[in-house]
Amino acid sequence: MLAAALALWALAYQAPAAHTLHIGGDPATRLRGFDAPFLSGFNASEPTRPGVEWHTLGERPYRWTTDEAEVRLPGVGGGAWLVSVAASSGPRESVQSHWQLGPAAALTVTVGAEPRVYHILATAEAGDVRLRMRAPPFPAPDDPRTLGLVIYRVSAAATGAPPYAPAPSVLALLAAALIGAWCLARRLLSSSAALPLAAGLAVIGALLLAARRVDIVVFLPLLAALVWICYLLAALLAPLLAAAARALGVSAGPAERDMALAATVAAFGVRVAGMLHPYAIFSDTRLHVNNLTEVALGALFLTEGLPCEAGGGQSPYPPGGYLTLMPGGLLTGDGALARQWLGQGGVALPGGPPARGDWCLLLHKGRGRQTPTLPAAAEVAAP
Numbered sequence: 070m071l072a073a074a075l076a077l078w079a080l081a082y083q084a085p086a087a088h089t090l091h092i093g094g095d096p097a098t099r100l101r102g103f104d105a106p107f108l109s110g111f112n113a114s115e116p117t118r119p120g121v122e123w124h125t126l127g128e129r130p131y132r133w134t135t136d137e138a139e140v141r142l143p144g145v146g147g148g149a150w151l152v153s154v155a156a157s158s159g160p161r162e163s164v165q166s167h168w169q170l171g172p173a174a175a176l177t178v179t180v181g182a183e184p185r186v187y188h189i190l191a192t193a194e195a196g197d198v199r200l201r202m203r204a205p206p207f208p209a210p211d212d213p214r215t216l217g218l219v220i221y222r223v224s225a226a227a228t229g230a231p232p233y234a235p236a237p238s239v240l241a242l243l244a245a246a247l248i249g250a251w252c253l254a255r256r257l258l259s260s261s262a263a264l265p266l267a268a269g270l271a272v273i274g275a276l277l278l279a280a281r282r283v284d285i286v287v288f289l290p291l292l293a294a295l296v297w298i299c300y301l302l303a304a305l306l307a308p309l310l311a312a313a314a315r316a317l318g319v320s321a322g323p324a325e326r327d328m329a330l331a332a333t334v335a336a337f338g339v340r341v342a343g344m345l346h347p348y349a350i351f352s353d354t355r356l357h358v359n360n361l362t363e364v365a366l367g368a369l370f371l372t373e374g375l376p377c378e379a380g381g382g383q384s385p386y387p388p389g390g391y392l393t394l395m396p397g398g399l400l401t402g403d404g405a406l407a408r409q410w411l412g413q414g415g416v417a418l419p420g421g422p423p424a425r426g427d428w429c430l431l432l433h434k435g436r437g438r439q440t441p442t443l444p445a446a447a448e449v450a451a452p
Contacts, residue, residue, distance in 0.1 A: 070251075070264065071244060074271035078243055081278035082146050082235040088283045089224040090140065093130030094123060101130070106287050106347035110138030112214055129184070133159070134217035136206045142198040142225055144286030147234030150191045150198050155221040157184040159207060166204035166218060180204075180218055190228070196236025198225050242289040243274050249296035256303055257331040287347050295345075299338045303330055344413040357391075357412040358405050364391040365398065390415070 093114040094101035101114050101123060112133040116126045123130065158164040158180045169175040170191035178187060191198060204217035227233060250270055254263035277285040310326050310333075343349060360371055371386040394415040401407040 077275045079235045081275040082233050083231045084279040086282055087226040088142055092220045092222055093132045099124045102350050103348055107141055110135045131219050131221045135215040136217050138202045140200040140223050142283055144196050144236040144239040145198050146236055147193045147196055149228045150225045151228050152189050152191050153224045154187045156180050157219045158182050159219045164204055169201040171199055239286055242293045246293040246296050249300055253300045257327050291345050299334045303334050341414055358408045361391050361408045364388050
């Protein structure tokens with residue numbers, strides 16, 4: 070099965086690939102921020118004005134680079150690529166910058182004040198297209214940021230004829246996710262259901278590689294890890310669910326307990342996948358990261374401004390949830406990103422237990438054996 074899946078994914082890489090990053094926002098879809106997972110060393114998206122939608126300002130969206138920046142399109146595949154960059158020097162008449170694509174030597178590119186498209190042939194580096202840019206900073210008055218170049222769009226298209234080499238890291242991550250899903254299905258469902266499920270997931274992965282390669286690849290490391298986290302969660306929760314059933318005097322066989330456990334794990338997985346996807350944008354993420362940091366430092370009296378037009382002012386913010394999550398920091402480690410994962414994963418985990426609790430309570434009250442599947446299905450569909 071795994072060999073067939075690997076062959077199918079390698080075949081998906083033979084589809085002609087082209088990828089475009091709308092830097093600063095996409096005027097067609099009016100979406101902004103979806104370029105961030107592929108950028109490093111870039112300033113925030115522009116134009117922006119408080120209280121005004123950016124796409125109504127009548128200006129082409131862009132980002133300033135810093136003096137050193139990188140654009141990375143992960144897992145697009147090996148071979149030669151034509152990279153096109155729409156850029157300008159900003160207020161300066163021109164600026165000499167140095168661009169490096171993959172392992173090739175750096176090129177000196179003179180970028181003018183008028184936006185134009187610069188084309189460069191590149192070789193993928195371990196299946197990734199990497200563009201590194203260095204430019205002398207522009208000393209803008211009253212702007213403390215480091216400003217290099219103005220970038221509007223980056224696109225890459227495979228050149229040459231197939232066969233195209235797949236990215237080894239992508240195949241490895243897909244294989245890890247598929248094996249984990251197969252093991253999880255065998256544990257929670259049955260051996261007969263595990264193989265068709267794995268086959269379906271392999272086909273879905275191939276279709277996504279062919280049609281939306283960058284969008285799925287950017288999420289693959291988290292997805293592969295999440296599948297195995299769900300497997301460990303199922304192993305840890307199975308004895309707890311059996312103990313809860315015994316405590317309530319519920320007579321349920323292993324198949325019924327596995328159904329409730331599958332709903333719990335599925336609800337957790339769907340929630341975490343949605344919250345940790347690189348395209349997910351949450352307004353409260355930094356709030357919770359900062360609150361977790363403050364609680365870790367011993368500040369238990371938290372206040373936040375109430376978001377209402379009446380002006381509620383600063384009000385107490387309960388620290389109980391953060392105190393509950395603090396022991397998890399021993400596993401996730403320190404740092405803003407680790408606390409973000411801890412906070413979002415901690416929010417997702419309580420979403421599953423209601424499926425188990427409803428299952429136990431409905432059976433305890435003497436309801437039909439199929440009735441508990443309704444809240445379980447609702448828990449999975451709710452995210």
